[in-house]
Amino acid sequence: MALADRVVVVEDGRVVQAGPPQEIARRPRTDYVARLVGLALLPGTGRGTRVHLDDGGAVAVAEEASGPVFAAIRPESVALYVARPEGSPRNVWRATIAGATPHGATVRCDLTGEVPLVADVTATAFAELGLAVGAEVWATVKASEVAVYSR
Incomplete structure (x- = not known):
């Protein structure tokens, strides 16, 4: 996350969120992503x-x-x-x-x-x-x- 321009999060084999690391960290869309950040x-x-x-x-x-x-x-x-x-x-x-x-x-x-x-x-x-x-x-x-x- 610290070095990436873009992050893609895959949960249960499907993309659940993609975007700049700051956006992922600030506005997670699933509980899994929230736990990651x-x-x-x-x-x-x-x-x-x-x-x-x-x-x-x-x-x-x-x-x-x-x-x-x-x-x-x-x-x-x-x-x-x-x-x-x-x-x-x-x-x-x-x-x-x-x-x-x-x-x-x-x-x-x-x-x-x-x-x-x-x-x-x-x-x-x-x-x-x-x-x-x-x-x-x-x-x-x-x-x-x-x-x-x-x-």
Whole structure:
């Protein structure tokens, strides 16, 4: 991706997305492509400043959305807490850490719950919070950190 002018993604024997690497990374069209570029891709229906997800749950977004959309959330935009946080993020969900993979100074956490997410936390924070696979956490995302685009 770093050296390419154009990327073609093949999934199950068919081309699912093609274009410049920046476009692929910014607006993945399938969950597989989103995982390749490290995003949580949430299909849903935009209704004002909320996206109602196809699998249940909702995500607050900063800009108006309508109709079939994707909400994309970067792992570094997700903050984890052991107790329900108070503050400005409009998106606060209960989640369970389903997987934790060290990546240098960070740990990538796969989260299950009402809204499936991926979170990157520092290895220090992961240890200090006593996080582990199976731990219950609170995940937050600011509405301004959610990218929304048409399906």
